[in-house]
Amino acid sequence: MELNDALSYEMQREQEVELRVERALLLAFLGLELEARNDHFRVLELDETHRTNLLELGRLLAKTGNHKAAQIVYAQSVTHHPNDLVGLVNLGSVTLQLGDSAGARERYEAALAIDPEFVEAHGGMYYALKGLGEFDAAVRHAQKAFGRKNVFAAPYRGDEPAIPVILLVSSTGGNTPVERLLDETVFQTYIVVADFFDPNTPLPEHRLIFNGIGDVEVAIEALIAAENLIAQSRARVLNAPSAVLATSRAGNASRMTSLTGVVTAKTRLYPYALLAGAGGAKALDEGGFSFPLLLRVPGLHMGEHFVEVAGADQLAAEVAGLPGEGREGAELLAIEFLDARGADGCVRKYRAMFVDGKIYPLHLAISSKWKIHYFSADMAERPDHRAEEQRFLQDMAGFLGPKAMKGLAAIQEALGLDYGGIDFGIGPDGDVLLFEANATMVVEQPADDPRWEYRRANVHSIHNGFREMLMKNLLVS
Numbered sequence: 239m240e241l242n243d244a245l246s247y248e249m250q251r252e253q254e255v256e257l258r259v260e261r262a263l264l265l266a267f268l269g270l271e272l273e274a275r276n277d278h279f280r281v282l283e284l285d286e287t288h289r290t291n292l293l294e295l296g297r298l299l300a301k302t303g304n305h306k307a308a309q310i311v312y313a314q315s316v317t318h319h320p321n322d323l324v325g326l327v328n329l330g331s332v333t334l335q336l337g338d339s340a341g342a343r344e345r346y347e348a349a350l351a352i353d354p355e356f357v358e359a360h361g362g363m364y365y366a367l368k369g370l371g372e373f374d375a376a377v378r379h380a381q382k383a384f385g386r387k388n389v390f391a392a393p394y395r396g397d398e399p400a401i402p403v404i405l406l407v408s409s410t411g412g413n414t415p416v417e418r419l420l421d422e423t424v425f426q427t428y429i430v431v432a433d434f435f436d437p438n439t440p441l442p443e444h445r446l447i448f449n450g451i452g453d454v455e456v457a458i459e460a461l462i463a464a465e466n467l468i469a470q471s472r473a474r475v476l477n478a479p480s481a482v483l484a485t486s487r488a489g490n491a492s493r494m495t496s497l498t499g500v501v502t503a504k505t506r507l508y509p510y511a512l513l514a515g516a517g518g519a520k521a522l523d524e525g526g527f528s529f530p531l532l533l534r535v536p537g538l539h540m541g542e543h544f545v546e547v548a549g550a551d552q553l554a555a556e557v558a559g560l561p562g563e564g565r566e567g568a569e570l571l572a573i574e575f576l577d578a579r580g581a582d583g584c585v586r587k588y589r590a591m592f593v594d595g596k597i598y599p600l601h602l603a604i605s606s607k608w609k610i611h612y613f614s615a616d617m618a619e620r621p622d623h624r625a626e627e628q629r630f631l632q633d634m635a636g637f638l639g640p641k642a643m644k645g646l647a648a649i650q651e652a653l654g655l656d657y658g659g660i661d662f663g664i665g666p667d668g669d670v671l672l673f674e675a676n677a678t679m680v681v682e683q684p685a686d687d688p689r690w691e692y693r694r695a696n697v698h699s700i701h702n703g704f705r706e707m708l709m710k711n712l713l714v715s
Contacts, residue, residue, distance in 0.1 A: 590660055
């Protein structure tokens with residue numbers, strides 16, 4: 239009797255697991271992500287090894303910005319299914335999103351050891367190696383990834399006929415992260431890797447083109463290819479490649495230096511070998527730079543390979559710590575240091591988004607360190623900093639003042655982008671201190687934590703503004 243009871247219980251458990259997984263997949267398809275996640279967690283309690291459940295739960299968590307939780311789930315999937323290519327690549331991808339290029343590389347290497355031709359692993363390896371400064375090796379993986387497959391159809395789950403759109407991207411990175419803003423219940427998105435797409439091949443069906451190639455410093459060839467591709471289309475194009483081509487850090491600093499209410503940082507490219515040699519400090523001095531200054535590898539973000547040089551005597555050592563030695567054509571950006579510290583000694587970095595001619599506040603990061611990103615700033619454990627950010631989000635114009643608002647409007651007009659963003663500080667006289675302005679800015683959903691509730695309305699407004707921009711341009715196409 240006890241054996242029969244045990245067998246009956248096991249059969250009921252297995253049946254519940256399969257039914258809950260099926261329901262979770264259906265709920266996710268219908269856009270009910272919270273309900274789907276709850277079912278996935280219940281399955282996790284019943285069977286912590288279920289492959290589909292682990293992969294889909296990880297995907298949902300990553301989609302909603304919970305990258306750390308997604309990493310834990312994918313790691314569990316790899317533990318139980320060590321030879322599963324999808325689990326390995328997904329773990330690599332979320333690890334890369336968390337800024338751990340070395341950890342991501344290990345996962346992609348494990349996938350390629352199983353299948354040396356796995357396209358997705360080669361694509362991930364490209365971005366991981368790029369983050370590690372191994373650019374030549376990265377390019378080889380890009381060829382293997384995108385040379386074979388350069389059109390990807392995103393899933394569509396709407397009830398009405400889909401609106402087909404093209405999202406142009408670059409194989410070399412620097413892409414605008416807008417995939418999640420292209421509603422899967424409305425748009426059928428075709429992602430086209432512009433620098434590998436054959437221009438003699440017809441583009442996929444489309445009513446609108448969004449150029450998602452946002453960083454001219456790493457994707458100039460892709461932007462040129464994108465210009466050639468859109469020439470064969472009669473559809474409206476958002477974020478025209480010609481506008482993006484003018485948004486390099488050095489280009490922005492030069493063309494926006496005369497804007498009223500705006501302070502730009504002198505920015506210039508130098509050969510790596512020049513700054514690494516005995517004449518590096520002299521070359522910087524002749525270029526109008528003084529110490530402290532900043533050095534960074536072009537085209538990288540999230541603070542990777544970005545350092546402060548306090549004095550001429552530290553220049554050679556700091557350059558040596560950056561990738562580029564022995565690589566032909568390697569360059570570094572020298573950037574004037576703009577002091578964004580407030581009276582309390584903390585640095586404040588604001589982010590606002592430019593969408594279809596409107597300016598939306600996104601976040602304020604406050605930190606005691608000059609290299610500041612929202613995820614590493616002093617926000618989570620500082621109620622006073624969150625309260626300050628909330629005031630900025632609820633009344634940007636009143637918080638920043640008219641001089642800064644006019645400066646932001648001037649920068650937006652000069653950029654000429656349909657969709658982009660700006661990272662900036664505020665100077666002692668109310669000027670906008672321009673750190674970066676381009677089409678690559680990320681709009682992250684706040685984590686599921688009541689501390690961030692005040693930020694959600696602003697993210698929602700940006701999403702709505704983006705959708706309204708798309709629909710408006712469809713009407714006139």
